[in-house]
Amino acid sequence: SQTIHQWPATLVQPVGSPLSLECTVEGTSNPNLYWYRQAAGRGLQLLFYSVGIGQISSEVPQNLSASRPQDRQFILSSKKLLLSDSGFYLCAWSRPRAWDTYEQYFGPGTRLTVT
Amino acid sequence: GQQLNQSPQSMFIQEGEDVSMNCTSSSIFNTWLWYKQDPGEGPVLLIALYKAGELTSNGRLTAQFGITRKDSFLNISASIPSDVGIYFCAGQLPNNAGNMLTFGGGTRLMVKP
Numbered sequence: 001s002q003t004i005h006q007w008p009a010t011l012v013q014p015v016g017s018p019l020s021l022e023c024t025v026e027g028t029s030n031p032n033l034y035w036y037r038q039a040a041g042r043g044l045q046l047l048f049y050s051v052g053i054g055q056i057s058s059e060v061p062q063n064l065s066a067s068r069p070q071d072r073q074f075i076l077s078s079k080k081l082l083l084s085d086s087g088f089y090l091c092a093w094s095r096p097r098a099w100d101t102y103e104q105y106f107g108p109g110t111r112l113t114v115t
Numbered sequence: 116g117q118q119l120n121q122s123p124q125s126m127f128i129q130e131g132e133d134v135s136m137n138c139t140s141s142s143i144f145n146t147w148l149w150y151k152q153d154p155g156e157g158p159v160l161l162i163a164l165y166k167a168g169e170l171t172s173n174g175r176l177t178a179q180f181g182i183t184r185k186d187s188f189l190n191i192s193a194s195i196p197s198d199v200g201i202y203f204c205a206g207q208l209p210n211n212a213g214n215m216l217t218f219g220g221g222t223r224l225m226v227k228p
Contacts (some may be wrong), residue, residue, distance in 0.1 A: 041223075
């Protein structure tokens with residue numbers, strides 16, 4: 001069976017500090033990977049998605065970046081955090097397009113507070 | 116970008132009551148998904164719908180893919196306290212490169228014992 005991990009679970013960082021959030025998936029190959037952000041009490045905002053190693057598409061211009069150094073690893077980064085970067089960050093995976101199924105499966109999330 | 120209009124935004128019901136929520140859009144979707152999110156956790160997939168008119172059940176949950184492919188509803192029968200959470204609909208537009216989903220704004224369900 002497939003599992004998805006995110007760490008850290010919670011993070012408190014000062015404004016201007018760097019950020020690195022990690023997501024890994026087990027039990028599947030060549031997944032599509034996604035980063036979402038969720039503000040308190042709000043819906044899901046897609047930040048980045050990746051269909052393969054080194055392939056990143058950005059949906060929202062911002063001071064965040066994403067990388068996919070390995071097939072089942074997805075990293076969200078920032079060089080300098082802003083207060084507005086606070087939120088709940090969710091990683092998700094789905095099977096490749098060729099499978100013709102579109103369910104996304106979410107990780108447990110990382111709660112980021114920028115102070 | 117594309118939007119899904121999910122309603123109601125919140126519901127406060129008595130335990131044992133049935134619940135209904137829906138999502139509508141001006142766009143046609145190939146797939147409709149329903150998720151539940153508990154506080155502080157990631158959303159969990161409840162039901163996936165792939166064909167117009169499809170009606171699918173998962174325990175006390177029933178969801179339908181609208182005939183026009185522009186809407187979907189989720190019903191919960193005989194609600195219990197653990198049904199509390201935020202329910203999201205999500206749709207998959209045709210021909211999107213990354214299998215991206217468009218999410219509704221969520222329905223917050225509160226159940227009074």
